[in-house]
Amino acid sequence: MTSDRPVSTPYTDLPPSRYWRSAVADRHPLDMEDLYSPRFPIGPADRIAVAGSCFAQHVGRALKASGFSVIDQEPPPEDLDRRFAETYGYGIYSARYGNIYTARQLLQLLKDSQAGTVREGDFWTRDGRYYDALRPSVEPTGLDSLAEAMAHRSKHLGKVRAMLERTDIFIFTLGLTEAWRATGSGVVYPTCPGVVAGQFDDETFAFVNFDFVEILQDMIEVRTILKAINPAMRFLFTVSPVPLAATASGQNVLVATTYSKSVLRAVCGSLCNRFDDIDYFPSYEIIASPSTRGFFYEPNMRSVNPHGVKHVMQTFLKAHGVKAGAGAGKDGKRQKAKGKRSAGKSSDNVICEEALLEAFA
Amino acid sequence: MARAICVIGNSHIGALKLGWERLKGNYDHQLSFLGVPGAHFRKLAVQDGKVVATTQISQRYFSKTMDTEAIALESYDAIIVVAAGLGLLKTMELTDRWRPYWLLDDGALGASAEFDLVSTKVFEELVAAKVRKSFAHKFVSRISQQGAAAVLYMPTPLPSSDAKLRTQYTNPVLGLLTGAKGRELASVYFDAVEKVMRSERVMRPPAHILVDGAMTDSRYSRGSVRLDSESDHPEHDLQHMNADYGALILEAALDRLAGNSDWR
Numbered sequence: 001m002t003s004d005r006p007v008s009t010p011y012t013d014l015p016p017s018r019y020w021r022s023a024v025a026d027r028h029p030l031d032m033e034d035l036y037s038p039r040f041p042i043g044p045a046d047r048i049a050v051a052g053s054c055f056a057q058h059v060g061r062a063l064k065a066s067g068f069s070v071i072d073q074e075p076p077p078e079d080l081d082r083r084f085a086e087t088y089g090y091g092i093y094s095a096r097y098g099n100i101y102t103a104r105q106l107l108q109l110l111k112d113s114q115a116g117t118v119r120e121g122d123f124w125t126r127d128g129r130y131y132d133a134l135r136p137s138v139e140p141t142g143l144d145s146l147a148e149a150m151a152h153r154s155k156h157l158g159k160v161r162a163m164l165e166r167t168d169i170f171i172f173t174l175g176l177t178e179a180w181r182a183t184g185s186g187v188v189y190p191t192c193p194g195v196v197a198g199q200f201d202d203e204t205f206a207f208v209n210f211d212f213v214e215i216l217q218d219m220i221e222v223r224t225i226l227k228a229i230n231p232a233m234r235f236l237f238t239v240s241p242v243p244l245a246a247t248a249s250g251q252n253v254l255v256a257t258t259y260s261k262s263v264l265r266a267v268c269g270s271l272c273n274r275f276d277d278i279d280y281f282p283s284y285e286i287i288a289s290p291s292t293r294g295f296f297y298e299p300n301m302r303s304v305n306p307h308g309v310k311h312v313m314q315t316f317l318k319a320h321g322v323k324a325g326a327g328a329g330k331d332g333k334r335q336k337a338k339g340k341r342s343a344g345k346s347s348d349n350v351i352c353e354e355a356l357l358e359a360f361a
Numbered sequence: 362m363a364r365a366i367c368v369i370g371n372s373h374i375g376a377l378k379l380g381w382e383r384l385k386g387n388y389d390h391q392l393s394f395l396g397v398p399g400a401h402f403r404k405l406a407v408q409d410g411k412v413v414a415t416t417q418i419s420q421r422y423f424s425k426t427m428d429t430e431a432i433a434l435e436s437y438d439a440i441i442v443v444a445a446g447l448g449l450l451k452t453m454e455l456t457d458r459w460r461p462y463w464l465l466d467d468g469a470l471g472a473s474a475e476f477d478l479v480s481t482k483v484f485e486e487l488v489a490a491k492v493r494k495s496f497a498h499k500f501v502s503r504i505s506q507q508g509a510a511a512v513l514y515m516p517t518p519l520p521s522s523d524a525k526l527r528t529q530y531t532n533p534v535l536g537l538l539t540g541a542k543g544r545e546l547a548s549v550y551f552d553a554v555e556k557v558m559r560s561e562r563v564m565r566p567p568a569h570i571l572v573d574g575a576m577t578d579s580r581y582s583r584g585s586v587r588l589d590s591e592s593d594h595p596e597h598d599l600q601h602m603n604a605d606y607g608a609l610i611l612e613a614a615l616d617r618l619a620g621n622s623d624w625r
Contacts, residue, residue: 074477077455077459077479077483077490080483080486080487081486081490084486088480088482088483139480141480143462144462144463144481147462148462148463151465151478152462152478152480155477155478
């Protein structure tokens with residue numbers, strides 16, 4: 001027996017954005033709706049700290065250009081050429097910590113900054129020069145001595161501490177699950193020893209591929225530390241849509257990438273479900289969705305092209321009621337000028353030591 | 362062979378002019394001196410192959426020191442630019458905030474210390490950026506672009522070693538210069554000037570007139586003259602040099618130019 005009465009289910013009367021066909025398949029990828037509804041507003045008065053993997057560099061630049069108060073706790077000297085400054089890690093993130101690819105790396109930085117911990121073992125050498133293994137890209141030619149390198153790190157940690165004390169919104173882009181750690185100290189590094197500096201030795205360093213539980217625990221601890229500094233701090237997490245340059249997992253790099261991004265995305269979802277002060281912005285979905293057919297990627301199918309970056313940031317800014325490049329922050333005039341320079345920026349300008357692994361392909 | 366040389370500079374040109382009075386019997390060259398002191402030097406412009414004054418005051422200095430209204434660059438075999446407002450003390454004021462590790466004392470190493478630590482590479486580039494932005498660099502570049510056959514830049518003299526007699530410094534850079542790292546600081550400065558203005562155009566002060574590689578021997582500053590002063594050398598003036606200095610540095614410049622293939 002059938003009934004003419006329509007059956008009511010949880011799927012009845014859902015808006016078009018909840019159905020794949022109407023939300024994705026039948027829409028142009030530049031014209032999708034309801035991809036992101038901010039959990040809390042972010043305004044020009046909120047002091048924002050930005051950190052994360054390479055893709056986070058775009059986020060910081062776009063926010064600055066659009067008038068948000070992005071903290072720069074270690075700004076470059078005023079007269080320094082911008083490109084030179086960026087090569088030395090200035091003006092990329094809210095302090096000169098370089099790319100932070102993993103949750104564990106972020107957690108280490110927060111703990112080290114709070115305790116002022118500088119470990120001698122975290123400095124590697126190459127050609128007689130000393131490199132901070134926790135941010136090897138910020139001094140591309142290294143430093144003269146271990147003492148100097150340790151002094152730089154100590155200063156940097158002080159800056160990170162000061163940055164966190166000013167932060168209202170902490171934006172973090174999770175990039176990788178894979179990392180290399182020192183077997184003795186357990187410290188995790190952003191690059192494999194031997195890529196930028198140092199020497200690989202399988203007794204001293206071990207590969208680690210963090211799983212969901214480990215990353216979730218790390219991120220919860222990150223939140224706890226940051227909340228202790230500023231109980232009102234809120235968080236915006238994203239997942240980098242940039243695939244792995246290489247994997248040491250023993251799997252095909254595509255499979256390893258899917259694992260990595262899936263775990264990171266799942267952690268973000270879990271964090272959002274647990275905490276009201278954590279929001280997730282779907283930059284990963286915007287770039288990597290099947291609907292875009294890869295057209296937001298450069299021909300290497302890895303780097304996100306300027307159109308992709310622009311679209312991601314426009315989606316973010318539109319959701320927050322801000323026009324891209326509006327430059328209307330506290331420091332509006334200067335930010336607008338910087339924004340001008342940022343317009344049309346190629347993805348080539350992103351400082352990404354992970355990409356160095358391609359040289360080993 | 363007799364050459365026509367124009368020496369253009371700020372107050373530091375006085376020492377060279379007096380030095381030339383001692384030297385000119387040994388040379389067939391014709392030297393002309395244009396002195397425009399202090400901030401008025403920035404009111405000189407280089408246009409249509411000429412150095413001209415753009416204000417009444419700078420015009421007055423043209424008349425007073427050279428008895429002309431403009432310097433046609435093509436009339437000279439070489440132009441020597443003196444100081445032109447670029448100096449180590451002013452440039453290194455950046456050390457008020459930015460310092461490389463080797464310029465910190467132990468007490469400044471804590472995270473709360475007042476200085477921002479930069480690597481030597483960044484520090485060197487920062488000093489070079491200051492030089493690049495200077496009027497002196499722009500002036501020298503324009504002169505060479507607009508027809509001067511040969512251009513030589515003489516940096517502002519390093520401060521007198523009398524600075525070491527002082528126990529307190531109103532200028533912190535002077536304190537650094539007289540300290541253990543003065544030589545390194547001076548070296549970074551001159552390297553930057555040479556990098557930006559091209560080393561073949563820059564006359565470093567001869568090593569033998571320096572004390573600790575960072576100060577000019579006080580023998581060359583006592584009794585110094587300034588372009589705009591008839592009075593004796595003021596005791597507090599550590600910047601200006603005397604005729605001995607002028608003669609010595611000018612002689613070195615003429616030797617350098619004699620080996621320059623750009624002489625007409």
